[in-house]
Amino acid sequence: LLSSRPVFWYYTGNNVKGMSEEIKKTAHIHLKLKFCVSGAAETGHCAPDALEKTKTLGAEIIHQKGVLVTGATTGAPYWAAIGAKDAGGFVIGVSPAASEREHVKKYKLPIDYHDVIIYTGFGYSGRNLLLTRASDAVLFTCGRMGTLNEFTIAFEDNKPMGVLTGTGGIAEEMREILEEAHRGMGKVVFDSDPKVLVEKVIALIKKEKIVEI
Numbered sequence: 001l002l003s004s005r006p007v008f009w010y011y012t013g014n015n016v017k018g019m020s021e022e023i024k025k026t027a028h029i030h031l032k033l034k035f036c037v038s039g040a041a042e043t044g045h046c047a048p049d050a051l052e053k054t055k056t057l058g059a060e061i062i063h064q065k066g067v068l069v070t071g072a073t074t075g076a077p078y079w080a081a082i083g084a085k086d087a088g089g090f091v092i093g094v095s096p097a098a099s100e101r102e103h104v105k106k107y108k109l110p111i112d113y114h115d116v117i118i119y120t121g122f123g124y125s126g127r128n129l130l131l132t133r134a135s136d137a138v139l140f141t142c143g144r145m146g147t148l149n150e151f152t153i154a155f156e157d158n159k160p161m162g163v164l165t166g167t168g169g170i171a172e173e174m175r176e177i178l179e180e181a182h183r184g185m186g187k188v189v190f191d192s193d194p195k196v197l198v199e200k201v202i203a204l205i206k207k208e209k210i211v212e213i
Helices: 021-025 050-063 076-086 100-105 123-133 145-156 174-181 194-206
Strands: 010-012 015-017 033-038 066-070 091-095 116-119 137-140 161-164 188-191
Touching: 033 050, 033 076, 033 123, 033 145, 033 194, 050 066, 050 076, 050 161, 050 194, 066 076, 076 091, 091 123, 100 116, 123 145, 137 145, 137 194, 145 161, 145 174, 161 194, 174 188, 188 194
Parallel strands: 033 066, 033 137, 066 091, 091 116, 137 161, 161 188
Antiparallel strands: 010 015
8 A cells, every 4th residue: 555645756857756665666557558559440451360460469468467558449459459358458448439429320439348438529530649649659450541640640759669560451561661751760669479569569668667567
């Protein structure tokens, strides 16, 4: 249990001082790493094994003590949610809709395999910004234009990012996009193994964390 003593935070340069040892050691649920999985809602162009690899990616996020965040949509993010829930994990959805009714009736999106769905009312483009920005890292699997949008948002925000190669779609083009854009590789790692990819991304996240998780 935490002490009842007040904890005061203040910044000096890039250092955080005044953080109690109790805060450092307590495994608060809100200090779990949040991994967004971005991918195609329509998956006809994806690689034959993209479904299983993306489900494994969702499960691996949970096995490595993370929380999955999705766009509360169909296709690849939904596959990741299935994998995460099958692994006993917690899944947060960020919806483009303003309400559950709009989510289901207008957008035709699922509500199963998620523990919490946040209804933004901002449509797809606004949802994409909130989805990536609210996450500690963004992982990409087989995708299309919306996935590319989330990729560029995350890149501009200097987020840790991981690309699950071999899943098809835009995931196979992201390395070349970075090379042709002449902006450097950012904090982007690539791997065809979901477990290794999550490990690589966690290493990037930990470089930026104030509190050790």
